[in-house]
């Protein structure tokens with residue numbers, strides 16, 4: 391979850407590196423740094439804080455040099471500090487790294503015994519000294535190969551050398567790395583997004599591969615040093631709008647974009663003429679699949695839980711949903727009629743990618759639901775279902791969550807119909823209802839004013855609970871996650887029926903509790919659970935849908951009613967006030983909404 395970039399060119403590179411680092415800040419923003427090579431000398435500058443700070447600093451020192459590397463950091467080993475910022479350099483080598491070197495302590499001990507002096511607390515610094523050590527007695531390529539064989543763990547590397555005036559080495563194992571091709575210059579980057587402003591011609595390294603970039607040539611090698619060829623891909627023209635416009639934050643913009651992104655996704659998948667869901671050349675017959683395993687992290691996992699509910703309601707398939715970091719260490723039963731669906735906004739999440747890799751190694755059917763079609767997870771899946779949301783910059787996922795749920799809903803509905811578990815009439819009715827969703831999402835955004843007034847009780851609270859049953863339980867988890875990651879308030883999503891089995895003890899007088907109780911088949915039971923927490927002093931914010939029926943309960947502190955729609959689709963509407971609640975709570979607390987502390991947009995370490 392750091393970002394790396396490298397450029398070798400016939401002109402000075404520092405400003406292009408800085409611009410690319412700005413695009414990579416979503417991957418980590420504890421600290422930033424750059425190193426360039428000028429007349430046989432490595433010039434390195436790095437600092438704590440954002441890329442802007444780095445840019446301001448180096449503008450005073452005129453960093454020249456036509457070869458350079460840059461880095462934005464999300465700390466894994468060593469506190470966020472200038473000393474621990476990348477690049478890490480010796481007199482002859484400079485390195486930027488994304489990932490974790492798991493045997494760094496052993497290597498450090500070996501290198502210290504060889505007389506190497508370490509300056510930082512990072513795992514990355516062992517790479518600098520290891521390659522420096524090998525270069526004493528080996529040529530460059532041999533030194534690279536020896537180093538790569540010594541490293542355990544995950545890495546995407548960019549390396550420059552004092553004695554190699556126009557050369558950058560890139561290497562990949564477990565963390566994404568892309569190469570871009572330009573006029574009289576070539577690029578290295580953590581992902582295509584970092585390179586998009588300079589080129590639309592991209593190649594991707596696979597695990598174990600490394601590359602040698604010069605300004606007029608790029609060579610790729612496998613883990614044994616054998617030269618290999620790489621396809622040059624043209625980046626998708628789906629250029630997203632990467633600025634905030636009039637919005638105060640990307641997150642605010644991305645919440646408000648949801649009617650549009652939902653509409654785009656509906657248009658991509660629903661064939662309105664034939665009134666059918668088009669799954670874009672789905673490669674398997676429905677009778678080849680008897681079990682579906684949904685896998686993701688964080689918000690993406692919540693959309694997996696939501697999809698599990700829909701698949702259960704609409705089909706007789708065996709369904710499970712797993713957190714990726716748990717799935718990959720379980721004793722999984724890999725059967726040929728299993729379909730594994732990996733949900734990931736960025737398509738770069740290390741835990742999800744590792745789970746996919748495990749399934750690929752077992753020759754399983756794999757499908758990914760992603761927002762970035764050039765991403766590692768998309769490229770390594772048998773089949774991809776894009777969510778078409780455009781770039782999601784805010785670290786807290788909003789429009790991508792609705793997009794993930796929507797594509798998974800399309801998938802469950804289509805599969806139910808193909809398996810004849812719902813009839814044509816029901817299928818067509820549900821498709822018709824889906825066409826109404828964008829407008830109802832737009833209308834539900836108007837609940838913002840009601841929600842804003844609720845925030846005061848949350849921002850000063852010691853903690854809060856989000857309760858729901860059935861389809862509302864994944865949304866309770868998502869609402870709690872949003873409040874945690876934006877307003878840094880402890881919030882717990884919990885099955886409403888489970889409160890009496892222990893967590894009810896947490897309820898104190900005045901504690902804010904969000905109860906999600908749409909008028910679905912769980913409504914009465916959830917209202918009873920709501921009364922249990924009110925009786926113990928909770929201040930309940932009830933999220934339900936519009937109805938003429940009176941809610942048979944007093945002392946509800948506040949009620950927010952979303953628009954009416956068929957039960958299947960209520961989760962889309964109920965999510966919106968919860969996104970707004972977290973946003974306005976963080977706003978009131980004055981926190982950085984687009985880049986919350988300790989987080990990053992794409993978690994590319996395990």
Ligand code: AGP
Pocket residue numbers: 687688689690733734735736737738739742785786787788875990991992993
């Ligand atoms: C979402 O609000 C969180 N920032 C985080 O949980 C995120 O959903 C998770 O890291 C998975 O990311 P992905 O969808 O890019 O795989």
